[in-house]
Amino acid sequence: MEVIVAQPLLKANEELARQNRNLLNRRGITTVNLISAPGAGKTTLLENTIGALKNMFSIGVVEGDIYTTFDSERLAGQGVAVVQINTYGGCHLDAQMVAQALERLPLDKLKLLFIENVGNLVCPAEFDLGENYKVAILSVSEGSDKPKKYPLVFQESEAVVLNKIDLLPYTDFDLAAAKEQLKEIKNNLVMFPLSAKTGEGMEAWVEWLKDKVSQTEKLSVTG
Ligand code: MG
Numbered sequence: 351m352e353v354i355v356a357q358p359l360l361k362a363n364e365e366l367a368r369q370n371r372n373l374l375n376r377r378g379i380t381t382v383n384l385i386s387a388p389g390a391g392k393t394t395l396l397e398n399t400i401g402a403l404k405n406m407f408s409i410g411v412v413e414g415d416i417y418t419t420f421d422s423e424r425l426a427g428q429g430v431a432v433v434q435i436n437t438y439g440g441c442h443l444d445a446q447m448v449a450q451a452l453e454r455l456p457l458d459k460l461k462l463l464f465i466e467n468v469g470n471l472v473c474p475a476e477f478d479l480g481e482n483y484k485v486a487i488l489s490v491s492e493g494s495d496k497p498k499k500y501p502l503v504f505q506e507s508e509a510v511v512l513n514k515i516d517l518l519p520y521t522d523f524d525l526a527a528a529k530e531q532l533k534e535i536k537n538n539l540v541m542f543p544l545s546a547k548t549g550e551g552m553e554a555w556v557e558w559l560k561d562k563v564s565q566t567e568k569l570s571v572t573g
């Protein structure tokens with residue numbers, strides 16, 4: 351019985367993630383790893399976030415998907431650099447996949463890099479990809495008990511986007527309860543209730559990203 355495989359795999363991943371992080375930090379790129387269950391609206395959020403930011407600085411996307419290229423085709427239409435990773439059944443991205451994707455991106459030009467992870471709230475939380483920030487996306491069409499069911503991903507995240515608030519009147523999602531649960535899991539979690547579709551609440555999220563990009567710039571100037 352082979353039950354010890356996961357440990358060395360995660361160890362090797364940590365080392366590769368460290369290399370990715372060094373490379374990205376040296377280039378002064380802010381990297382955000384987006385994690386959610388399938389259907390929470392990662393790609394729509396990305397499309398509209400890129401739309402709001404692409405005139406300010408150059409953005410790249412690593413698009414993880416199990417089989418298809420639908421999402422990266424949508425994003426390529428935005429005129430940003432997109433590299434697709436198909437995991438062929440794999441339920442998360444790992445640092446090696448991201449390292450390969452980085453080789454195909456114009457890193458000398460990028461200021462902000464999004465990694466859209468495979469739709470899954472479980473193991474993407476465990477695999478460091480070399481990002482600066484993990485951001486979890488939870489949509490109000492899911493159960494508001496998700497934070498309690500999948501605490502790790504929220505603990506590991508810097509911020510949570512509560513997406514699809516335009517649907518709140520049609521769901522029994524309890525926004526206040528979800529926020530309470532999230533605070534219990536991680537006290538300083540930043541939360542952005544928004545609708546990527548209608549644009550409501552997008553400003554605060556976009557401002558947060560701009561802030562993170564300028565923080566990275568200051569670091570690379572002083573460091
Ligand atoms: Mg997607």
Ligand code: ZN
Pocket residue numbers: 440441442473474
């Ligand atoms: Zn997985």
